[in-house]
Amino acid sequence: xxxxxxxxxxxxxxxxxxxxxxxxxxxxxxxxxxxxxxxxxxxxxxxxxxxxxxxxxxxxxxxxxxxxxxxxxxxxxxxxxxxxxxxxxxxxx
Amino acid sequence: xxxxxxxxxxxxxxxxxxxxxxxxxxxxxxxxxxxxxxxxxxxxxxxxxxxxxxxxxxxxxxxxxxxxxxxxxxxxxxxxxxxxxxxxxxxxxxxxxxxxxxxxxxxxxxxxxxxxxxxxxxxxxxxxxxxxxxxxxxxxxxxxxxxxxxxxxxxxxxxxxxxxxxxxxxxxxxxxxxxxxxxxxxxxxxxxxxxxxxxxxxxxxxxxxxxxxxxxxxxxxxxxxxxxxxxxxxxxxxxxxxxxxxxxxxxxxxxxxxxxxxxxxxxxxxxxxxxxxxxxxxxxxxxxxxxxxxxxxxxxxxxxxxxxxxxxxxxxx
Numbered sequence: 001x002x003x004x005x006x007x008x009x010x011x012x013x014x015x016x017x018x019x020x021x022x023x024x025x026x027x028x029x030x031x032x033x034x035x036x037x038x039x040x041x042x043x044x045x046x047x048x049x050x051x052x053x054x055x056x057x058x059x060x061x062x063x064x065x066x067x068x069x070x071x072x073x074x075x076x077x078x079x080x081x082x083x084x085x086x087x088x089x090x091x092x093x
Numbered sequence: 094x095x096x097x098x099x100x101x102x103x104x105x106x107x108x109x110x111x112x113x114x115x116x117x118x119x120x121x122x123x124x125x126x127x128x129x130x131x132x133x134x135x136x137x138x139x140x141x142x143x144x145x146x147x148x149x150x151x152x153x154x155x156x157x158x159x160x161x162x163x164x165x166x167x168x169x170x171x172x173x174x175x176x177x178x179x180x181x182x183x184x185x186x187x188x189x190x191x192x193x194x195x196x197x198x199x200x201x202x203x204x205x206x207x208x209x210x211x212x213x214x215x216x217x218x219x220x221x222x223x224x225x226x227x228x229x230x231x232x233x234x235x236x237x238x239x240x241x242x243x244x245x246x247x248x249x250x251x252x253x254x255x256x257x258x259x260x261x262x263x264x265x266x267x268x269x270x271x272x273x274x275x276x277x278x279x280x281x282x283x284x285x286x287x288x289x290x291x292x293x294x295x296x297x298x299x300x301x302x303x304x305x306x307x308x309x310x311x312x313x314x315x316x317x318x319x320x321x322x323x324x325x326x327x328x329x330x331x332x333x334x335x336x337x338x339x340x341x342x343x344x345x346x347x348x349x350x351x352x353x354x355x356x357x358x359x360x361x362x363x364x365x366x367x368x369x370x371x372x373x374x375x376x377x378x379x380x381x382x383x384x385x386x387x388x389x390x391x392x393x394x395x396x397x398x399x400x401x402x403x404x405x406x407x408x409x410x
Contacts, residue, residue: 003392006179023242024176026185028388029395040169043162044249063116 005054007033009041012049019051027052106307111237114180122306125299126236127181128197129308131188134174135199137167138192139373143207144216152210159256160213166249173242180238193378195365200224202285204367211264211271211278217257219279219286219324225250226320227290235307258327265331272333279328280336287351288359290317321349 004026010019027033033052151157191197264275339352
């Protein structure tokens with residue numbers, strides 16, 4: 001497989017839903033990656049659309065930096081609706 | 094430093110937080126997983142051989158399409174698992190090489206021959222049944238990609254077991270000779286199926302650490318007991334007899350007691366001396382070597398397409 005690059009496979013399970021990461025596989029080119037993804041991940045009507053992306057083209061955040069990366073969102077309770085106090089008579093808002 | 098990382102790692106595991114590919118992990122956790130996942134993958138791939146043998150001789154089109162679909166699933170399961178192993182930094186070629194040179198093991202059950210059509214039933218019912226026990230546990234394994242592959246695999250295995258059981262049910266409701274064929278198959282596959290869960294807990298070398306890391310969540314003996322308890326009533330419905338004179342319900346334990354496994358046979362097959370060990374590896378090597386031109390041709394074709402695309406782009410520009 002040394003010459004067959006690794007591809008990440010994303011499948012839309014039905015119209016209206018977004019593509020979701022299903023896994024990865026090796027294939028010589030993008031056409032073969034789609035065919036292999038069909039055979040490996042969609043043997044039982046799991047999808048209506050497939051995206052394939054070469055794994056080397058994905059840039060990921062470093063899990064070791066997750067704390068500082070996501071820290072800014074941690075203390076901002078005012079971004080949530082429950083932060084605002086309204087009387088019961090307002091009902092659902 | 095390492096000690097602190099290891100403590101944090103274990104704390105995550107204890108808190109049921111999944112470990113993902115780029116997370117820090119102890120080298121031994123990585124190695125244990127690569128070994129276990131790749132051997133699991135090899136088992137799926139070698140597991141196609143005893144069944145592939147019967148595709149052309151299936152007794153009806155219905156049986157044949159089911160068997161083809163099952164064997165195709167196993168190829169798929171092998172691929173999910175190899176991909177999971179690759180997220181840990183293993184190279185697919187190295188893993189295959191370890192299988193071909195005998196450095197990596199695979200489930201010993203596939204070193205037994207499938208000599209009659211009834212074996213297609215027994216393999217689905219017992220071998221896939223035993224695999225399901227183990228794999229359902231592994232859907233909760235601490236390593237994310239492994240657990241996710243297992244969820245997908247478990248969904249598909251249920252069809253495997255049911256199609257196997259249906260084959261035996263049909264034979265058991267057929268002529269006396271057909272029923273005997275089912276009984277003979279159960280006689281040959283029962284004990285090797287129990288061996289699939291591995292050595293007794295006291296003898297199992299990797300178990301304690303794997304349990305602490307939540308790669309395993311149930312011991313070999315617990316899983317084996319669950320399999321026996323689930324399978325005995327199914328054999329009764331078939332009307333065939335499990336070949337174990339010591340098998341009986343234990344009211345006090347709430348489980349079936351069963352006889353001692355022939356561990357000498359188990360270790361003999363693990364060490365490479367089962368009925369089909371050499372043949373299985375030869376067949377895998379042959380398939381890999383004979384497929385080399387296909388792999389090369391696919392690369393050559395992809396390169397040619399790439400060049401044509403570049404050339405037509407240059408023309409437009």
